[in-house]
Each structure stands twice: as C-alpha cells, then as structure tokens.
Amino acid sequence: MKAKIGVYICHCGSNIAKIVDCEAVREYISTLPEVAIARTYKYMCSNPGQDLIVQDIKEHGLQRVVVAACSPRMHERTFRAALQAAGLNPYMFEMANIREQCSWVHDDPQAATEKAKALAQAAVRRVVHHEALEQMTVDMCPNTLVIGAGIAGLTATLELAEAGQKVFLLEKQDHLGGNLARVDLTAPYLDSARDLLIERITRVRSSGNIELLLNSRLQQLQGYVGNFTATLSRTGHDGPGTGKIREIQVGNVIVCTGYREFAAERVTHFGYGKLPDVITSFDFEKMLQAGRIECCDGTIPKYAAIIHCVGSRSAEFHGYCSRVCCMTALKYVHEIKSAVPSCYVSDLYIDMHAFGKGHEDFYRRTSEVKTMFLMFGKGDHPIIRSAGPKDDCKMLIEVNEQLSGELIEIPADLVILMVGMEAQEDAMETARLVNISQDKEGWFIESHPKLDPVATTTDGIFIAGTCVAPKDIPDTVAQARAAAARILARIAKGKIAVDAVYAEISDDACSGCRICNELCPYSAIEYDDKKKRSHVISAMCKACGACVAACPSGAIKGRHFTDQQILAQIEGVLR
C-alpha cells in the first residue's frame, strides 16, 4: 500500500528561494512515486503555512509529511504539533534542512538546487518507513532529594517545603551552612553571613516537610525521572545508627554540593605553610569571626597584603576565574581598615573583576581608603620572602608591577591569599551516582549553558550553585530557586511524559550475547538471567542509539532511528 506523502518546500522569504529554485525541487519531488502532493510556500512555519499542512492532511488523507525548510533543530517541534492538530501521529514527519545546510552556505544556485532535491528525496525515502509512536506518561513522586546543605541546598529545600512538598535534605557534614558558614561578612554590602544562614536554618529545622539527614551520603540512585530510589548511608563517626542504610523514594534530585577551596600550599612561591603569616582567605575569615586581626605572634599588623587569583586564572592550576575572590578581597580591605585604621593595605591583583551589582562603587570606596592596588601579569607571580632584620616588616613581596612596569618590593606583616574554587574531591563520585557528567575542571555539565542552566541531560537531576561553576551568593540562590521552581512545575503536572523515541529489544531476535549490557551510560539495559534476554527500560533510555548500532543480531530497534529508515535516507540522498 503506497503511503500518501505530502512534501512542502519553503521559500523562507528569500533565505532559501534566493539560491535554491524551489519550483524545480517541487517538480522533481512530485515525480517520486511515493509523493501524493508537493507544494511550495513562502513561510511554512507561519500559521497559514501550518494550516496548509493541516488542510491537506484532512482533505487528501495524507499519512506522512515532509517539510524541506530550515534545520529540524529549529522547527521540528512546530510542525509535529501541526500534524498532531490535524490528527496525524507527530512522528510521521521528517524535515530536510535546505536552509542552514544548503541555501545559506552555497553560492552556486544550480548545485544548491540539486542538493536540495537530494535532501528532500532523502527525507521522503526516510518518512516512508516512519512508524506512529506514542509518548508514554509516568506518574511523578512529589518528594525531592537535595544533596548538600549549603546556602543553595537550604534555599531550594525551603522553597519546596514551603510549597507543601516533602524534601530530604542530605548533608555529609554534621552541621548546616556549608562554605557560607565559614564566612564572616559578605561583599559588597558587608551584611553578615551568619544572619543569612541563621534565618534559613531555623526555618529548615522547624518545617514539618523537611527530613534533615546530617552525616549522610548517597550510596546509590536507581530508577528514572519521577521514580528514583535513593539509598542513603549515615557516615557519622560516633552518632547512633552509623552506617545505617536507608531507602527513600523521590521524584527529582537537586545536586548542590558546593565547592572546595584551592589548597594554597600547592603554590610554592607563596610559601603557605612555611611562612606563618601567609594565610588563606578562610583562615582570615576565622580571624574575623573571632573578632581580632593579628599576626601569628599576636602583634597587630602595620602592613597587610592581599594576593588575588591563587590557583585561579593560572596555566598550571585552573584556567577559570573563581568570580568571588575580588570582591571578597575588597571586603577584607574594608574590614582591616576599620579594625586597624593605621594599617597600610596593598592589594595585588591580575584584573579587578567588579562585575556585579554595587561592585564598582564598592571598589571605588576601597580606593578612597588609600589602598595600594598593584597589578601583576597573568603568567607572572609575586614571590614572598621573609624580610631582613633592618626591615620594619615581617615579609617582603617582590612583584613585577604591570601598571608602572617596575619590579617592586612590598612590605607585609600579614599576607592573605585569595584561594580560588575547585570541584569537591568527591565530585566525580557524585556525578557517577546521579549519572551526570563533569567538564575537564570537574564542574557538573548543565543541559544548556544559556537556555537550561539548572537542568542536566539526565532527566530529573538538577544542579545549582557553585558545584556547576564558581559563582557568588545571589547567583547561587537564584539557581537554587530556579531548580526548585522547575521541580514544583513538574510536581504540579503530576504526570511526566517520557519521550517516545527510545530503543527496544525484540525478544525473539535477542540471543543474550550481552554485548549491549554495559554500553549504556544511563544503565537503561537490564539482563534477565532466567530468560537469558536483555531488556531496555524505555523511560531511562535517551535514544542515543549506541546499543542499536552495536547489537550483532540486529535485535535492538531504535524507534524513529531504525536501520531501515537511515539506510533508505542514505540511498535517497545519494540518488
């Protein structure tokens, strides 16, 4: 039975028509036996364009549709919706990309038209083999697992709990607050970190919907979006029930495991660990929280120096900028000047990144208190040596100052190293447990850096805060709330549609060779010992097709990307 196919060639205004002779393509395509109707139109993606398709489906009973226009990444969803509106299964549709990959990139009209004909014919040959596919819906467990109880974890947990949803807040340490708990004041408005946290921690402890699990770690995560089973274990050294294993059912997971500060001793030329008065930013925060700024021997420093980009923006450690240390350094200048007005503060930086709200004014106010700002080159690094007996300071910092072009020596009694951010040491393990990937620096990879920053390619796993990339508190809180909001939106829908495109194994073809079993990065393929057959969990399958290509008995069929469809398309495009 010859399938009735409608082919629509789009002018896209002049974007395609300028180079590709759409009429010639239409004529050629109409000669193909499988094609019932072939039309050209100015803007297929416009409403009248889509109505054209809907009318043809209704009047001529078209069973399959091909649109030769822009990239499927652009309007495949639009046209599928049009088919659905006309009552035809949305997967009975194929697009030929004759704009981004033809008219826009070729200047010879004749060759471009020939190519457009081939691409259109390939789509027709492929769509002949398309099958109707239905989207599966799975019900959604409303509980959420939040990993990490820093400012991001606390914010996300409260957002969900106060919306009436059950939340499991998992924290590997024995206290809440994460890295923010180790900080005294925050830049640029110098409000106290303690106030930010205390308010949230009290609300977390008093909320009925939150189950707080301190000293606990994620052991294993199985299942798929809406139906995860998380196995947790308590790691507390003493506490009751150490090592106790517990299983919980959750619908979504938010990973906000935060960051680890860069180990300053790795930078040998700063002498951290050898020179007692060279301390890291977190050591200085402890001093601030204790309320006294003093050198190791208890004396008040006459000269203080702050060095930026320790471990960040450097070839041998981390290339990225850790974003928060510049403003934190200026915060330290303010705190030193207010505590010890007579102290001369010098600030060694590569570039002053004052990009956020109120940062530039903060930077200007720091200049007004006569801080000596010294710029050193990106590849260069200052060297700290202890001073001689006749010097009036403990240490001397030698640096190749860029703004004056001079090699200078700076007196310093106290040197604060602004250590950058690094991925947590267990980030690799966390990533493997929840099946998300890491970039080469160890930060988790988001689904789309601009359009989808809090989701990951693994459905149901969200990421927020500094575990994604270095960022300051406002961005972290914004991401935490974004993740929580997306989960609330899903919970509100109740059901979750699982994509119709996935792989499936036919039982009578599978010979149990198990070659496909560990190919799947999402472990969506299980082996049934009794029946000696492999089976794909369709909800977890992301339709990458690795197993479909690998199955030596051709038993795995990639829905919407079957061998038959692709081979037909290949033959069609090489006509």
Place this chain on the structure above:
Amino acid sequence: MSFEPRILGILCNWCSYAGADLAGTSRIHYPPNVRIIRVMCSARVDPTFVVKALVSGADGVLICGCHPGDCHYSEGNYKTMRRIPLLKKVLKDFGIEDERVRLEWISASEGQRFADIVKDMTERIRVLGPSHVACELHADPRER
C-alpha cells in the same frame, strides 16, 4: 567539467549538526558536495551505513561527532572512536582509499571548522577521483 565528488555526511544532533547549522547562520560558505543526514549520536553510526553509502555511489563518507568528553550522552563518541578505525582497516583491504572515509570531532560552536573540513575533504576526494565501488558491482560476470 571537473569531477564533483558526492560525499555523505553523518552528523550527530547535539554537536556537529549544531556546528553545521552555525556555519549556516554565520553564512560561512563551503562546497555543496557534502549531503548531511542527522543521527542522535555518532555512536548510532553503524559501519554498515558507511559501507552501504559506498556501494550506493558515495565518493566519500564524513562522520562527525562531539569532541571526546563533550558527548551529550557522555560516552557515545568513544564507541565511534573505535568503530571507524576498525572499519578503515577493513576498507583498506577492499582497496578503498583511506581518505574516502573520515571521522572528525566538531563542537556546536565550530561552524568554521566544519566548513574547513568539508572544503578539505572535497578537494582531497576530487584529487582521488570518483569511487569505483558502486560501478560493475552487478555487471555480467562474463565481461572480460
């Protein structure tokens, strides 16, 4: 008229197909000899597709995937990284020039790189000349 090679391009949806689209939006011109089909991941490319393309008259096959480590499905391109060399080792025994089948890593932001690779491959295959794989495949066995 000089020989115009016909090359099949099999591009992965998340990186190389997006890169080819970027070449389009940035109006980076390249020869029209490569005709692209889209697969979800380069791991979906079965070497049988490449062989089928060669016997269906393709003068060259260009397979593109994400750079190792960037794969949308985290490990897909590693499989391609192993299948294509295996295939090329076999094709050599069939007398098919090594440059007719080519594997390249192209990220979604490398429109220019995709155009350059297409230009380079088209020129190399134009030099190699048409592929004889398809012709006299089904010819009468008796011809001398």
Place this chain on the structure above:
Amino acid sequence: MAIRVNPKIIDDLAVYGAEDVQLCYHCGNCSAVCPHADEFNVFPRKPMRNLQMGLEKKLERSLEPWLCYYCGQCSEQCPRGAEPGETMMSLRRWLTSRYDVTGLSRLFYRSWKAEMIAILVLALLTGVAFFLFGMLRGDIHVYSGPGAFLPSSAVHLFDWSMAGVLAALLFVNSLHMWRLVFGSKDGPKPNLFMYLKHLPQLPWHFLTQNRFRTCQERNGLWLIHLLLVASYLTMLVLIMFFLPTMQSGPEIRWTVHTFGYAASIGLIGATIFMLHGRLKKTRTQFQHSHKSDWLFLIMLVYVALTGVLQHIAHRAGFPVAANLVYIMHMMGVVPMLVLEVPFSKWSHLAYRPLAMYLAAVQRDALLGRSSQGGEILAPRRIA
C-alpha cells in the same frame, strides 16, 4: 633590584594638594587626552602611579610635572574623579620643595602659617630698616632728587644685591634639579653637544611659554599669562635699570612711565583675572587652590597696588605719603621676592623653562642610548 614601595608618600603629598590620587585605577584617559604626553613622557598617569606606589626616587627624577600647563582636560576626562591635573600641580609644588636645598620651601608648603609669619617678619624688618634708613639719611618730605627719603641710588643698590642673592638661590636649586634629573647612575647621560644644541630652548620658553599655547588654544589662558609675564619683565627692567628716572621729579617722564603704566595695568589686570577665576572656580584648574596660590596672588596685587599708589602720591605732590606708601610697597616687594621666588610658586619661572630644556636634552640622550641598544624608557608593551 626591586624598588621598595613607600605607602606613606601618598599621605605626604595630600599636604601639597593631591587628595584624590588614590582613586586612579589607571585607565590612561588622562595621558591619552593630554596634548603634551608622548612615548617618552607618559604623564599624568605615570607620575600618578609612582605617587600611588610611593616611588620617591622616581618622582624626584621626573621632569614630567613641569611639562604640564594644567589645561585641565585630563581632570575632565577622568572617570574616577582622581583629578590628575591637580595631582600634577601638587607634584610641582612637591618638586619645588624637593629642589630647594634650604628646606624652607618644604616648611612653607607644609604650613602656610609659617609662611605668613615669615612674610610678616620680613615685611616689618624691611619697613623698619627702610624707615630708619630714610629718617637718618634723607628728609621724609622729599621723595626724589637730593636729600630724598629713599634715594633711588640706595634702593637701586638694594635691588641689585637682592637680585644677586635671588639669582644665586635659584641657580643652586636649579643645579640641584639638574643633578636629580641626570645625576643617577642608571639614567641617560647626555653629552655636551646635546646641551648646546637645545640651549636656545631656555630663553625661548622663558619668554613665550610656547607649550602653554598648544594646550590652551581653547580658552586663551596663555595670552593672559603671557601678558602677566611681559608686564612683570617690563616692570623688572624699569626698576633694575631706570629706577632713577622712574623715581625722579613730580612731572611724568613719558618715555619711561608709559611703560610703567602699561606694565602696572597688565600686572593688576592679569592678577585680578586669576584671583576672580580662583574665587569663582570658573575653570577646571581653578577648582582647587592651595594656600600658596592665594598668598602668591594676594602679594602680587598688594605690591602692584602699592606701587601705583606710591607713584600717584608722588606725582600728585604728597611726598610724605609717597614715601610712606613706598615703604609699604617695599614691605611687600622684599618678602615676595625673597620668599616667593626661590621657595614657593614663583620659582616655576626658572624651573619650567629649565625643565623644557632638560626634557629636550633627555629625549636626545634617550634616543642616543636606544640607538646604542639601551632600553628606551618608553612604556613596555604589557605582555
């Protein structure tokens, strides 16, 4: 060898008027907009940088503050309000105090009360001295001619001796300036030929302040300044060489006095203009006025006015009044010349032309050295 930074310098310079220099974050707009900055003298940014970092040695050796005529464009451009123009002005004051070997200049700039006391004491001394001199030798009723209260010959002698002392002081300080600029061992070493080649620049800049013209084409301050200098020089010549005729007879000797009147009008007019400008802050360079600026202008007006009064009194036939005003005039002139010229703002009449001259010599020396492969002091391209 690394140069030691001195964070205290910036506080010292605040006294000389550089309040906002720490706001500068080195965008370089000021140097870009300055008509006189070039690859050898990147100012005002470089001096401000040395000032921020407290590189005293570098500041001392720099001629750049003198190359700036404070047109004020840089301060208008500065995104951070760091007033680079004002900083250069304060650096000139600091350099004047640095060049001065006696240390008085430093004292005067640091506390204007000390300067006021010194002026008053000196004024009283001169007043008493002249008065006694006049009472002993001459008749208060006689202004000029034989038996005059203050005979022009005596005043003449006094003027010349004071000029000699002044010239000596200025010469010593200028020599100190030269040593600071070229004395250091790693600095450029000009040869005699370079000194001679550029020698004509010294009188040229002294008389015309030509550089002031190029950066002033917008508001004509150069013309007024030129008028002031011309008037001052004419008055100097008249007093130094034609004092007897200036002082003689009640009738007006037009051949000399016309110059006198023109010079006086020029002096008073220009000074009033400057005073008005500073009071009303009409231009960028008049926004901040250091005490030494006020003192300098006030004394100039006082001396000019008393000079005119004394002349009128004498011509109108009031010899006693003329003599008294003459003493008051001298009570103004002596402190102005003795204190203002070598130790305060007026010393720029010597240092500026010398700086232009030395800068030209320095440029040749640097070009010479660079052709022998030496490192040019021009800004290094930041890698």
Place this chain on the structure above:
Amino acid sequence: MAVKKLQIALYWGAACGGCDVAVLDTNEFILDVAALADIRLWPIAVDGKYADVEALADNELDLTFFNGAVRNSENEHLAKLLRRKSKMLVAFGSCAHLGGIPGLANLTGREEILTKNYLHNPSIEPGNKKIPLPETDLNGQLLQLPYFFKRVYRLADIVPVDYCLPGCPPAPEQVKLSILALAGGKRPPPGSTIGAAERNLCDDCQRSKSEKKIKHFYRPHEILQDPDKCLLEQGILCMGPVTRSGCGVRCPDTGLGCRGCYGPAPDVMDQGSKFISALGSIIDSKDPHEIETIIAGIPDLTAILYRFGLPASFLQRSLKL
C-alpha cells in the same frame, strides 16, 4: 504404475567436496533417500553426465542441492541449467549460500591468482610455466577450458535460489531434517534459510556471559582459556554473536572462536561491518593511541570478518581486481 520416485540432483560448483561428504554423513539415512528417490546427477557419487541433465524436461527434477560457489563459466552454465531443470534449487552450504572460503579470492586479482599458481608455484618444473587459456590449439585440436571469472559469485547472484542451507559444511543432522522437510511437502516459505535457527550462536552457547570489556585480542592458542567463560570476553575473536546458530556450537565448544560460516542473523545485512560495530563498542579504551595498538593486535581482520561471506557482503570484492 508405481508411484513416481522423487527426482533429485546434487551438484558441486567451486567447492571442496565437504558438502557432499556431509550428505554421506547422514549415514544410513542416505540409503532411505536412495530408496525413495532417483539421484539423477551427483558427480561425486553417481555417474550421471551433463547430457543426461540436458535431456531432462524442464522442472523435471523435484529437488536440487547445489553446493560450491560460481567461479568459472562451467559452474555458471550448470547453475543456469539446473535452475531450468529443477522445481526447487537449494544453495547447499556456505559456498553456494555466501561464497564461502573460495569467496576470499575476491580480495586478490585474477592475474595475481593465475601467475601465483601457474608461474611462481614452486612445484612446477621450469618448462611447464604456462597459464591455461580458455582456448588453446593443441596440435591441431581446439582445447577449451571454462572461462575463469574475475571474481567469485554466490549461487543467488547467478540464478534465483529457493532455499539456502548454510554451514561449512551443514551439520549432517540439519541436512537430514532439511531433506525430510523439503521432500515431505510441508515446505517453509520460499527464499528462507533452512537448517539453521533464527537466533545467533550465543543463544545455544553454554559459556557464561557477563561484562564485555576487551583490552587485548588473542589468538585461541595464545592464552589458557577458561572453558566455561565466553570466548569474546577472554579476548578471542568469536563471530558467534553475529552468526546464525544451528551448527550445535561446534567451534566455540572446542575453544575456537566461531568463524561465522552459518552467515548473519536475519536482520543483519552485512555480517562483517555489523561485527565491526559490535566489536568497536566493547573495546575498552578511550585513548586513540591505545585503540590503535589494540586494533593492530588483530591479524587479518578482514579475512576473519568475511571468512565465509565476502561475496555476500555489500562490497563483494576488492577494487584491486
């Protein structure tokens, strides 16, 4: 008159005779066949001549087993002749079904084969180094020889084939069952493969199968094998996963990787390229250089992948002919 006996014929093209022996291996069963049927042509066992076959009426033969590939004009002639004469033509054994071992000749050129065998062959005395030609004048008489094709074809490339009975040689058990099935009247759908299962060897292979991550390939004699663990997992190239079952897992049971003689599974179009896909997936390395060394460790990969099915593959032959 007596019920007409079954008219059957067996012929061998470019073959080794193993398939005919396989028919004999059915032991006494062959006697029952002889009783039931008239064997009109069986060059290896019966004295029928070509002329007798040409004398037959069309479709007079009920069943013909054609084993061996089509290598020269004589094989082609007989293939066409037997097709005309028989109702049911069965491609018997790997050579007829896929091209078999002779098919490997398609990797080298005709001239190369003839010069190697007739000129450089060490066993030829110096005087006799001559390449036989299709027609030679031997002292006044015209001597004709079959024409030596440029490459080897499977039977299905020359004439339409009703059934394929894979195997090199087909298991005697399968031969018996096939004869009974075809003779017995309840015939499977035409064009299908008989005497083999629908699934691959792994289905019948008793070895335990678990995670497949191969760092290095070995030839069977190079390692001490674990008798009950999957050979592929031990690094021995076994074509089992991509080859139809039905042979009783003869090779893997003896510690030798399956050689793929039963041909690909029903949904697989090219046995060699499909196994490349599977093999590439289970090589355990992410580093291009390490991958290179692992692949270099496989001697003569093409011959292993297409040992029996070269003419049946998409490419069919090397371009070096």
